[in-house]
Amino acid sequence: MARINDVGGTQGFGAIDTSDDTEPFHADWEARVVGLFNTLRGQGVFNTNEFRDAIESMPPAEYLAASYYERWFTAIRVLLERKGVIEPGELDD
Amino acid sequence: MxxxxxxxxxxxxxxxxxxxxxxxxxxxxxxxxxxxxxxxxESSPANGARVVARAWTDEAFKSRLLRDGTAAVRELGYMDGSYQRLRVVENTATTHNVIVCTLCSCYPLRLLGPSPSWYKSEAYRSRVVREPRAVLAEFGVELPPGTQVTVWDSSAESRYMVLPRRPEGTAGMSEEELAGLVTRNALIGTAVV
Amino acid sequence: MTDRFPPGTRVRTFHHDPPHHTRLPRYARGKRGVVVEPEGPDELPDISARGSGDAPVEQIYAVRFEARDLWGEGDHHVVLDLWESYLEEDLAEDSEDDLAEDLEDDLADDLGGTADER
Known part of the structure; x- marks a missing residue:
């Protein structure tokens, strides 16, 4: 039962968009997510492997539809909910 | 999107x-x-380019870099305090190296800066381990037949960086000029210099 | 700490399918490769991903695979960084010899004597 992140050798993802984007972030919220990730990890709220595990455990369709930093945000939310730091649904509109 | x-x-x-x-x-x-x-x-492809230019102009540094990448780049002030190990892999007349992380997006951030979107894409991650020559061709890299291609799939805490071949006709160039020739993709292995 | 698998050791990756985080990608499970070099020890991510802080520390090895062994074709190499738990020494030649010997013994038993006595 390999997870959806384990894509080495999987067919069907098509051609690579080789355009060389040089901007580190495409929106300000992406930078905030990276900042929050590094801060929380630095404080020992979660470790990097727990974070990876949370990304990989996303439902496959959701994982594939999400942008790179959307996955990061999802993982942070899931871990904080699991650890009781925030309530489930607390970030929803 | x-x-x-x-x-x-x-x-x-x-x-x-x-x-x-x-x-x-x-x-x-x-x-x-x-x-x-x-x-x-802390993170810029200019760092990796400077490391490469030093290796091209200083044989002793190059051999230290290939033996223990982390220690060698620390001589230049990079990767201080990082828990990761840097492994530099050298392209030669007969070998070509390319880097990927099929499971996520591991990348030598401090030396290459934030990674390009394509590096994190499922298309790149899925294909480069299976058909690296076809992938390299999409980046415009055509290797001579017989070139041994090695794909480094960073599945632990080592971070890989490619040492590209120094181009012909650059004998008189300064280290700074040489660094200016080195692109981010050349440090990943999806371009040559 | 002496490394269990020095450079050049022929290894085989485990062919298991764990229901948790792991760094042995499915394309390299149950495959034969050769150790390039040890990389230094680190916590086993399979356990560390639980967040309980009791992950064992193991040596990690860069292991080189032939494309043909991974995909059935191709002339490139793929190198993966693998924890010691993911690997066992590849004694394939020995075990094939053992298998041949076993078959010979079985045959001898069937014939009511050892192969040497015939």
């Missing part, structure tokens, strides 16, 4: 998360700013 609507929604949620965490005393806005600034300040 995220539309504007999705982007606005997630931007709002990220703000809400940051506010909640501030209320709980886990983060401060200033601390997050600092972390982002440090992330961007």
């Amino acid at each position: 995220s539309g504007d609507h999705t982007d606005a929604t997630i931007a709002r949620r990220v703000r809400r998360l940051e506010t909640l965490l501030e209320e709980k005393g886990l983060v401060t806005g200033e601390k997050v700013d600092e972390v982002i600034d440090a992330f961007l300040a």
Whole structure:
């Protein structure tokens, strides 16, 4: 039962968009997510492997539809909910 | 791709998360700013390019770099305090190296800067381990037949960087001029210099 | 700490399918490779991902695979960084010899004597 992140050798993802984007972030919220990730990890709220595990455990369709930093945000939310730091649904509109 | 609507929604949620965490005393806005600034300040492809230019002009440095990448780049002030190991892999007349992380997006951030979107894409991650020559051709890299291609799939805490071949006709160039020739993709292995 | 698998050791990756985080990608499970070099020890991510802080520390090895062994074709190499738990020494030649010997013994038993006595 390999997870959806384990894509080495999987067919069907098509051609690579080789355009060389040089901007580190495409929106300000992406930078905030990276900042929050590094801060929380630095404080020992979660470790990097727990974070990876949370990304990989996303439902496959959701994982594939999400942008790179959307996955990061999802993982942070899931871990904080699991650890009781925030309530489930607390970030929803 | 995220539309504007999705982007606005997630931007709002990220703000809400940051506010909640501030209320709980886990983060401060200033601390997050600092972390982002440090992330961007320490990480640039200019760092990797400088390492390559030094290796091209200093044989002793090059052999140290290939033997223990982490220690060698620390001589130049890079990767201080990093728990990761740097492994530099050298392209030669008969070998070509290319880097990937099929499971996520591991990348030598400090020496190459934040990674390009294609490096994190499923298309690149799925294909380069299976058909590297076809992938390299999409990047415009045509290797001579018989070139041994090695794909380094960073599945642990080693970070890989390619030492590209020094181009012909650069004998008179300074280290700084040489560094200017080295692109980010050349350090990943999806370009040659 | 002496490394269990020095450079050049022929290894085989485990062919298991864990229901948790792991760094042995499915394309390299149950495959034969050769150790390039040890990389230094680190916590086993399969356990560390639980967040309980009791992950064992193991040596990690860069292991080189032939494309043909991974995909049935191709002339490139793939190198993966693998924790010691993911690997066992590849004694394939020996075990094939053992298998041949076993078959010979079985045959001898069937014939009511050892192969040497015939």
